[in-house]
Amino acid sequence: MILMFVYNILGWLKDSFDLTLTKLKYVVSKVAIFVTVFVILIWFSAFLYGSFYFAYMPxxxxxxxxxxxxKICEDGIGMCSYPADNITLVQEGQTEVFARGESYNIKMDTELPESPINKELGMFMVKLQLYDKTGEVVSSSSRSVSVMLHYRSELLRIMDTFVxxxxxxxxxVEQKQFLTVEFYNNYIDDSYNPAVGAYIEVQNKKIQIYSAVLKIHAHFTGLRYMLFHWPLLSAVIxxxxxxxxxxxxxxxxxxxxYYSQSNGNSNSLELPETKTKNKTAMEERRRNIREMLAKERKATEDQMVGKSQSYPEMRYSKLETMVSRGMGEDPEECLISEKTLEDSESESTLRHRHTVMS
Structure with a gap:
């Protein structure tokens, strides 16, 4: 008795464990599928945002x-032309350098030595020309520049040099100063003729320059402004x-x-059963009709003679043809054929009675 009780307890525990394990596997599989799909969607969403950002943000x-x-003079000493440079703005594979509809700040930063010649230069002009891919100038700007370096007295220069x-x-440390020339503060490029290069000319033949750099900085507005100044928030959104x-x-x-599979399964389950029921009903109706025809034919053959017998046989042959050919697997056709057969039977019975009475 105790062993049976223990055996039942162990069986119940085993069944409970199997049921719990099955449910746990089901839950774990669903959670794993959900987490996998969620991670894939997050990575794909981040990839789409990154692609949009790098394609949209210049x-x-x-x-x-x-x-x-x-140009050097013929005697080989000094400059006989203004110092100038032709700069290509676009890189290899690019067609535009300026974003459409955005404003840009264009300036040139130069490093000048604190030489006596630069101190005595005074004012001169610096010209910038932007041209398109055909070489046509699309925009030009000239700025007057004063290279009067920051004044310092002789005593201050001596102390600065000593310290x-x-x-x-x-x-x-070098004894040099920086000079900035701003050509455009709000330049908007032409969308139909975008600039691809720049020509800079310093209209002074005596200036001494360490180095010069052309800088272009964008002032974004609208969506680009938000993407640039709040990149983390924009990425999250x-x-x-x-x-x-x-x-x-x-x-x-x-x-x-899921809906298509559910409909397919329900149709596949219901259709064979319906076909089986319809087929069984039609076979039973055919059997009943054949038995009825056989009984009617036997009774008619026993009672009718001569010409009166040929007519019912013709009717019965037509009815048999109707049963064998007219009845398919459609239940409506079976009903129509059965009704036709009943009408034919009634007509045949009336004719038979009339013949017997006559």
């Missing part, structure tokens, strides 16, 4: 070195929107597939 700044060139002499001797859209598409696809 570079915020562009820097090109200015290598000034000039920074270790750094000056070691090369960490963009990824979330992509996630919602992809989730909606995934749910619609899953519903369509």
């Amino acid at each position: 570079p915020v700044s562009l820097t090109r070195p200015v290598n000034l060139q000039f 920074f002499s270790p750094l000056l001797l070691s090369g960490f 963009g990824t979330t929107l992509n996630m919602c859209l992809l989730s909606f598409i995934a749910l619609l696809s899953w519903y369509q597939i």
Whole structure:
């Protein structure tokens, strides 16, 4: 008795464990599928946002070195032309450097030595021309520049040189000053004739320059302004929107597939049963009709003679043909044939009675 009780308890525990394990496997599989789909949607949403960002956002700044060139005089001493440089703004594979509808700040930064010649230059002009891919100038700007360096007295220069002499001797510090020439503060490129290059000319033959750099900086507005100044917030919002859209598409696809499979399974389960029932009913009706025809024919053959017998036989042959040819697998056809047979039977019975009475 105790062993049977223990055996039943162990069986119940085993069944409970198997049921719990089955449910756990089902839940774990569903959770794993959900987590996998969720991770895939997140990565794909982030990929879509990154692709949109790099395709929509132009570079915020562009820097090109200015290598000034000039003609040397015939005696080989000094400059006989203004120093100038032709700069290509687009890189290989690019067709435009300026984003459409955005404003840009264009300027040139130069490093000038604190030489006596630069101190005595005074004012001169610096010209910038932007041209398109055909070489036609699309925009031009000229700025007057004063190279009067920041004034410092003789005593201040001596003290500055003495204090920074270790750094000056070691090369960490140089006696130079920076000069910035701003050509455009709000330049908007022509969408039909975008600029691809720039020509810079310094209209002074005595100037001494260490280096010069052309800088282009964008002033974004609208959506680009938000994407540039709040990149993290924009990334979260963009990824979330992509996630919602992809989730909606995934749910619609899953519903369509699941609904189609459910309809297919229900049709596949119901259709054979319906066909079997219809076939059984039709076979039974055919058998009953054949038995009825056989009985009627036997009774008619026993009672009718001569010409009166040929007519019912013709009717019965027509009815048999109707039964064998007119009855298919459609239940409506069976009903029509059965009704036709009943009408024929009634007519035949009336004729038989009339013949007997006569």
